Amino acid sequence: MRRERGAPVPVSQASILAAGRGRAQPRTARIGYGSAMSATFDVAVAGLGAMGAAAACHLARRGLRVVGFDRFSPPHDRGSSHGETRIIRVAYFEDPRYVPLVRRAWELWTALEHDAGERLLERTGGLMIGPPDGELVRGALASAKAHGLEHEALSPPASAARFPAHHLVPGDVAVWEPLAGVLRPEPCVEAHLEGARRAGAELHVDEPVLAWEPDGEGVRLRTARGDWLSVHASPMHGGTQHSTVLILEEPGPGELTSLILTSHGVTGAQARVVALVLRGYSTKQIARQLAISQYTIQEHLRAVFDKLGVRSRQELAAALMRPSH
Numbered sequence: 163m164r165r166e167r168g169a170p171v172p173v174s175q176a177s178i179l180a181a182g183r184g185r186a187q188p189r190t191a192r193i194g195y196g197s198a199m200s201a202t203f204d205v206a207v208a209g210l211g212a213m214g215a216a217a218a219c220h221l222a223r224r225g226l227r228v229v230g231f232d233r234f235s236p237p238h239d240r241g242s243s244h245g246e247t248r249i250i251r252v253a254y255f256e257d258p259r260y261v262p263l264v265r266r267a268w269e270l271w272t273a274l275e276h277d278a279g280e281r282l283l284e285r286t287g288g289l290m291i292g293p294p295d296g297e298l299v300r301g302a303l304a305s306a307k308a309h310g311l312e313h314e315a316l317s318p319p320a321s322a323a324r325f326p327a328h329h330l331v332p333g334d335v336a337v338w339e340p341l342a343g344v345l346r347p348e349p350c351v352e353a354h355l356e357g358a359r360r361a362g363a364e365l366h367v368d369e370p371v372l373a374w375e376p377d378g379e380g381v382r383l384r385t386a387r388g389d390w391l392s393v394h395a396s397p398m399h400g401g402t403q404h405s406t407v408l409i410l411e412e413p414g415p416g417e418l419t420s421l422i423l424t425s426h427g428v429t430g431a432q433a434r435v436v437a438l439v440l441r442g443y444s445t446k447q448i449a450r451q452l453a454i455s456q457y458t459i460q461e462h463l464r465a466v467f468d469k470l471g472v473r474s475r476q477e478l479a480a481a482l483m484r485p486s487h
């Protein structure tokens with residue numbers, strides 16, 4: 163249950179953060195996350211589209227403990243990775259430095275296709291058409307030459323003979339590269355997610371990441387579905403010197419408020435103001451009760467709003483009564 167020293171700990175809101183050890187008094191430690199409360203992870207991936215799914219898969223295959231989240235259930239049509247096809251080229255006009263990356267990408271897509279046992283990639287060849295001194299043609303030829311890639315520069319008649327469907331406007335030329343093709347993005351995302359799961363990644367779909375924050379040597383992610391748990395630690399009577407009992411339980415309403423405020427860095431003075439806000443006191447009444455100025459109360463409230471990401475007393479009350487993070 164203890165944090166591992168030295169290990170990077172980006173986690174879902176997940177990890178049990180410092181439960182304490184060998185303390186005489188039970189004490190509330192920190193926050194855990196419902197379904198994965200004892201887990202710590204090396205990497206948390208926020209967003210499981212084309213990029214995140216691939217990252218989760220490859221990192222998990224390298225033996226890292228990976229947790230991933232997506233606000234929807236990928237593959238879906240509310241991001242950039244849906245539809246029938248995506249082009250993959252090698253003679254990258256953008257810059258020759260991309261070429262080794264794309265060569266490697268071809269190897270990896272081919273391997274993924276093999277693992278998935280379904281068609282993900284089709285080699286069709288690619289035709290790039292434009293003015294000879296334009297960015298596309300000039301750049302593709304530069305990449306092809308720099309890396310010795312198979313290609314053909316086609317004059318308009320040669321292009322018309324080979325590819326009659328394409329009518330070049332006067333002055334344009336074409337570059338044909340045989341090692342280009344199309345990927346099927348949605349099955350690709352699925353295959354990477356499946357690969358990630360098989361390699362042990364824990365993937366949470368329909369669970370948006372709300373925020374992340376530094377936490378010791380790692381980060382802590384807050385998602386929309388985390389349940390709050392309190393962790394109490396106390397020494398075990400009659401046990402070995404270092405034995406500790408951990409009790410995990412749902413916190414009561416008052417404790418929950420305190421946990422949430424503490425986890426957001428709300429100070430004691432600010433928490434006292436919040437307590438009175440929750441009891442329906444006006445700024446004037448709080449000032450009188452705490453014997454501080456109304457201006458200070460407003461400063462405290464502004465700081466609390468910032469820390470919890472809320473804009474009004476109503477939102478504050480809702481965040482503390484029905485926490486979504």
Ligand SMILES: Cc1cc2nc3c(=O)[nH]c(=O)nc-3n(C[C@H](O)[C@H](O)[C@H](O)COP(=O)(O)OP(=O)(O)OC[C@H]3O[C@@H](n4cnc5c(N)ncnc54)[C@H](O)[C@@H]3O)c2cc1C
Binds near residue numbers: 244371
């Ligand atoms: C029309 C079009 C044509 C394209 N054509 C090509 C092409 O031919 N060749 C090519 O190489 N590239 C092409 N691209 C680019 C390529 O498709 C994208 O670069 C790629 O799909 C981006 O993947 P991604 O994982 O970054 O984004 P996405 O697939 O959008 O993934 C992001 C994921 O993050 C999730 N998310 C967002 N916010 C949160 C949150 N708070 N918590 C949890 N999850 C969250 C989303 O639900 C989504 O699943 C094209 C893009 C478009 C749109």
